[in-house]
Amino acid sequence: MRTASQPEPSGGIRNVFxxxxxxxxxxxxxQETHRVYMQKLDDVSKLQLSFAADIKRHGKNQKDLSRLxxxxxxxxxxxxxxxVDMIKSxxxxxxxxxxxxxxxxxxxxxxxxxLVLGSVNxxxxxxxxxxxxxDEYEQFKLYVTVVLLVLASLCLFALxxxxxxxxxxxxxxxFYCTLTIRESIxxxxxxxxxxxxxxxxxxxxxxxGVMLTCSCRTPCFLQFLQYYYQSGxxxxxxxxxxxxxxxxxxxxxQSWMWRGLTFLLPFLFFGHVSSVRNHPSVSVAAVCxxxxxxxxxxxxxxVVRHKEHCHGKDIF
Ligand code: COA
Numbered sequence: 001m002r003t004a005s006q007p008e009p010s011g012g013i014r015n016v017f018x019x020x021x022x023x024x025x026x027x028x029x030x031q032e033t034h035r036v037y038m039q040k041l042d043d044v045s046k047l048q049l050s051f052a053a054d055i056k057r058h059g060k061n062q063k064d065l066s067r068l069x070x071x072x073x074x075x076x077x078x079x080x081x082x083x084v085d086m087i088k089s090x091x092x093x094x095x096x097x098x099x100x101x102x103x104x105x106x107x108x109x110x111x112x113x114x115l116v117l118g119s120v121n122x123x124x125x126x127x128x129x130x131x132x133x134x135d136e137y138e139q140f141k142l143y144v145t146v147v148l149l150v151l152a153s154l155c156l157f158a159l160x161x162x163x164x165x166x167x168x169x170x171x172x173x174x175f176y177c178t179l180t181i182r183e184s185i186x187x188x189x190x191x192x193x194x195x196x197x198x199x200x201x202x203x204x205x206x207x208x209g210v211m212l213t214c215s216c217r218t219p220c221f222l223q224f225l226q227y228y229y230q231s232g233x234x235x236x237x238x239x240x241x242x243x244x245x246x247x248x249x250x251x252x253x254q255s256w257m258w259r260g261l262t263f264l265l266p267f268l269f270f271g272h273v274s275s276v277r278n279h280p281s282v283s284v285a286a287v288c289x290x291x292x293x294x295x296x297x298x299x300x301x302x303v304v305r306h307k308e309h310c311h312g313k314d315i316f
Contacts (some may be wrong), residue, residue, distance in 0.1 A: 019260075044290075048106060050106055051101075051105060052102070052105050055101060055102055058094075062095070063093060066088075066091065069088065080212075082164075093310050103123070103189065106123050107188070109188070110188070113184050113185070116181055121189060122188050124189050130190065131234070131275060133185070133186065133189065133241050134186060134234060135231075137186060138230050138231050138234065139181055139231075140182070141179070141227060142227040145227070145297065146169075147171070148168070148172065149173065151164070151167065152168060155168055162258055166212055170212065171210045172204070172208035173205055173209050175204075175208075176201045179201045180198060180201045180202055180205065183197070183198045183201065194300040196295050200295055200296065203283050203288055203292055205287070205289055205294070206288065207288040210288070225267055226268075229261070229264050232260055233257065233260075236254065258307075261307070265300070268296075268300055269297065272293050272296045272297045272300070
């Protein structure tokens, strides 16, 4: 209680008291929200565990039933055989559907991610966050490629110093290492990146390490063209609201994809051939370049032939 000798609180301090009360109420509210949030996180992780167990059990039961159906197929009446066929055709879709559901659950990292990141969960919780991560990956490739191109041009035309050359190759080692990690995360989130492209980046990491002892120029322009093609694909698929298997059915997307590929592929194949001619004098690097040439060339051909087969289009 205030005594007579104590002065009246000034207007300023009254405002402080009033604001403090408001802040205090806000803080209590935040604490309550935090409690609810933690509770829900706890519920979600319990649900994830039981959901993952359900999926696993269901997958096993499916296999058991399929085996049983095969065994008891002999001597069935026509009606029963028809019913079995119907069950089979209905069950055919289930494994893919289960896989798609599983893509939204946390899962154990593979060996590489476990070694690099430990046991942290890298599975993104929604389709949009997976898409955003893929976008960011493509942008990352583009931005670092710009930096590499500038640095490589400086090395080539302006600064012929060993230090700048080493910096360029160090950046390449870091870039390719980062790509292998990001690609492993993308694959863990359901991306269909061919194994070769990841292997390519492991080999490129090694190669860049080797090139720290001698100089090399990489075909940056190819990465620009790839960025243009890949970001175009992503943009169109997002605009159509479709991804993966469904994209084969979208006419407009297909014709854009083939136009993009017809433009890109001659440059890619030229880049593959020119990379094999780089540095024949450095034996380790030469082996890597030959390996990269063979892998890039055959994988790109395989991708194009697969697309040609699925889309039934003659591109050349
Ligand atoms: N690096 C990383 N990811 C790649 C890739 C590459 N080189 N090529 C394809 N992918 C990804 C796609 O983005 C797609 O990802 P998603 O499942 O997350 O959507 C997935 O792999 C499947 O793509 P796919 O249908 O096989 O091919 P595409 O139509 O996306 O691309 C090419 C076709 C030919 C343009 C592409 O394979 C390519 O760029 N190849 C040449 C690469 C090369 O030669 N690099 C070395 C020179 S710098």
